[in-house]
Amino acid sequence: MEDNKPWALISEVGGQGYIEEVMDILKQHFHIICHKDFLQNSAVQGPKIQAMLMWNTFPAAEPSLLRLLPSLKVVSNGGVGIDHLDLPYISSLGVKVTNTPDVVSDATADIAMGLLLASARRIVEGHQLAVDPNMTYLSQSLMGVEVTGSTMGIIGMGRIGCKIAQRGKGFDMRILYHNRTRRSVEDERAVGASYREKVDDLLKESDFVMLAVNLTPETTALISHRELSLMKPTATLVNISRGPVVDQDALVKALRSGTIRAAALDVTHPEPLPRDHPLLSLSNVLITPHVGTNTYTTTRKMVQKMVDNALAALNGQSIPNEVKPK
């Protein structure tokens, strides 16, 4: 059914692409082409496609694809992280890039706290014991660490970091933070957060180290052997940023040797990890498969924002969430 809607390229529905439940939002405004179909029709469809709606890093914005899209005006990403995009290159083609900040912050902060609590209180281990066919009595030895009144050190105090601080405050946690730039006094007071100019100080003082940075060249391998050795042996590392922010080999070593107590990771590198990776078999590691924004409500908001960004770009209007190269 032909219509006047602009054409947009997506990876797929289902599989590694969009859930069925959000397709109504996309189809309301765009004529949607799936990547697999596109590759069989690229000569005809290519020139019609003005927007690429990227989900879960697919379809990859590589030269081999972009050269088939002469009319492309915008790469509209679902999610706030854009480390998978070569911003200077895409911009050089005259194509704008957008992301979806803000709408992801609550759900991501929620999973950060969920991972912190699940790790601290050994909830997954507890469940596995509770349902074990061989369990006949309640073990007394499943002991965790106290969350209330403990110290949480947040590395990366952006929108998500601040929301994590707000949630930590509800548990009477002492909040430390490290950021490229210090936040305002009002922001700090609102969540009772203390600035640590030196990340080393934060690492030494924290019971829970929370990574909420963007992935950039500066934050790649931010947490490696040295940083882990500065942490308390009773401390927990929680990563909801990107896998490469942590040196995974160093992390494995620190977890095995008791240099830190435990780790809880929503992100790894790669995703998923190879099936023989040591992180998968350590008893003091909790891993979730990058579910930071995985609620229907948040996913729908992200998709709506992607659509709004893309339409603004196509209509030459002010784009709500354009990401510009430096």
Add this chain to the structure above:
Amino acid sequence: MEEEKTWALVSELGGEFGYLEELSDILKQHFHLVSHRDLLRNPALYGPKIQVLLIWKYFPAAEPSLLRLLPSLKVVASGGVGIDHLDVPFINSLGVKVANTPGVVSNASADLAMGLLLASARKVLEGHQIAVDPKTINLPQSLMGVEVTGSTVGIVGMGEIGYKIAQRSKGFEMKILYHNRTRRCVADERAVGASYCRSLEELLRRSDFVVIAVRLTPATAGLIGHTELSLMKPTATLVNISRGQVVVQDALVEALQSGGIRAAALDVTHPEPLPRDHPLLSLPNVLITPHIGINTYDTARAIVQRMVANAVAAVKGRPVPNEVKLQGRSPC
């Protein structure tokens, strides 16, 4: 020096039913400890010496068959705040005081309640299982949970633990409803933004997360049954950190199987542990932890220290800080 210490009975020294070593060290500073097994082997020798019964996670059970072996008993010092496992009037009738450990359990219990709520809402268990599964090739895009921020939590039982759950929920910008025997003062309500629901039914209808934080009493046994579960939203989650008997388990199984409610997260069941063939163990939308509400080193230590303080006071004839008196008991 050993002879001067008061003699106290515990379930086991070390081992799976007993105290962690560092906790039993605290006890040994104040008491000469006898294990239940040793008492039963030689009741005539040990029985008359024992002035204190220390109960941890229900053991040893303060039943008549045990108490009659302890003619010198002055106090039953139970670890934890729940006393539903103790027949307080009966024990008192023997001239024995009963003490629990309120206050020190509240933070850890509230933390676990939030941990269960979040883990259930965001499918942390399922996520971990997929993430480590040898057969996982791609990350699933369809592992979707429900939103916590901005949702409505209904707290049933707004005592000390319930209130702390409200404080934590506020950090997530949750809308907070509560139902309690008595309404809290306005200042308390305002501090956490909680709205009182005179009827439990209203709370059940409106909540996305129903958190049970009551004491187990005759009035609360079976509080959440078929009717109550049917009032809940099909998208709602039940979180129970109180006692297993507060929920009618058969009704819960039915509600979970039929989609009457979305999921349940339980730190407590009845019995504990459940029989290995119980349906709750195999439902995909159930998260169960083995009664670990107070299982942190810091809280366990604080509980043991409180048990010691209560027991020592009783033995010395001083007022017992946390004596359980059933008449005119103040709401927590």
